[in-house]
């Protein structure tokens with residue numbers, strides 16, 4: 001027996017050493033996508049948008065060693081040397097890897113969806129464990145929160161395999177199963193039965209390794225409070241896509257983040273009862289909340305004083321705001337299965353023959369109010385995060401949606417460098433990782449997006465991603481997309 005202890009211990013020691021190394025040994029599957037990997041990489045003559053909101057700086061060199069940025073210097077030709085890869089990036093821009101704060105690893109299926117937008121229950125959310133991580137990385141996302149999981153063990157194992165170099169994908173902040181109340185739109189979500197159940201659920205999943213939680217639309221205040229307290233005891237943050245609990249109530253209970261901008265606050269909904277989701281799920285409140293009025297001011301000051309972040313998820317609301325949005329991207333259509341593409345167009349179209357929806361609020365007004373409130377929140381010192389929420393309505397995809405979110409923030413009035421900060425450094429700050437990621441700075445992890453053009457001048461250049469560095473390894477965006485072709489919506 002004794003003799004068998006030693007080899008086992010040495011094995012564990014070796015495992016520990018491997019795990020602590022900067023870049024793990026990459027599997028053949030991952031290596032297929034690697035375009036740049038060398039002891040030293042020098043990006044020369046590149047424009048930097050550093051993620052802090054500062055202006056773009058032209059003609060810079062970035063030196064990458066051991067997975068870190070070790071120097072940022074004035075642009076110069078770098079001599080070729082053994083062990084050094086030099087990339088001439090004239091005409092290109094580098095920005096920090098996107099920190100996607102409302103991202104998912106599942107897809108949404110509406111069985112038998114037709115041109116009248118009818119579908120048969122139940123709505124399902126199958127995992128996209130193969131395609132989603134590749135699409136995120138291809139789009140420039142190097143860190144993401146899963147923001148509610150359907151297959152939590154899958155997501156935890158995926159995180160392990162990505163970190164171990166076995167599978168391609170971004171760094172994951174795995175969110176636990178949705179903390180949902182007694183009923184749900186989604187049949188796959190567990191239901192909390194009491195505050196004690198909420199506490200036990202958080203304790204169990206924190207023990208399994210999840211690093212964030214998300215409360216959902218029908219949770220009660222008591223359940224939410226118990227979940228927040230249990231999470232905070234473990235240093236874990238809680239966000240929410242709420243309805244039964246208003247934004248102000250959640251802030252006062254200690255929540256850390258609120259999803260979907262100001263679209264799902266219910267405090268002014270006429271039928272709102274405590275602990276129960278209202279019929280409009282927040283539309284009435286947003287329509288009636290004057291962004292410059294006293295209620296908005298009071299809400300924003302409550303959120304800011306309680307250090308509650310807000311996650312902007314404009315891409316998932318965009319198609320409701322006007323016809324023809326968002327613009328079609330061929331690469332996005334190519335990524336989908338034929339069935340997913342068909343559903344995408346059915347969801348996207350506004351059929352003239354469809355029955356008019358119940359007398360309802362003008363989506364353009366909701367869009368306008370939300371944008372104004374998001375701006376007022378930032379002006380008041382609030383921490384605004386960004387994430388696309390793929391694929392809430394079937395028309396937002398991983399990676400592509402993250403880029404689109406940045407474009408929409410610019411359309412709403414943020415400057416391109418401010419919008420990029422919201423999608424990069426702000427997420428890192430929220431996660432307490434701003435010393436390692438979120439901006440282009442010496443000493444930080446080399447998580448970088450290389451794109452042709454200048455998104456500081458023309459934000460749509462953010463779509464021209466060619467190489468995505470994660471921990472100093474440069475992945476080929478086009479190859480990642482190619483590997484997903486025709487598969488998103490299936491696995």
Ligand SMILES: [Zn+2]
Pocket residue numbers: 102104147389390392
């Ligand atoms: Zn979501």
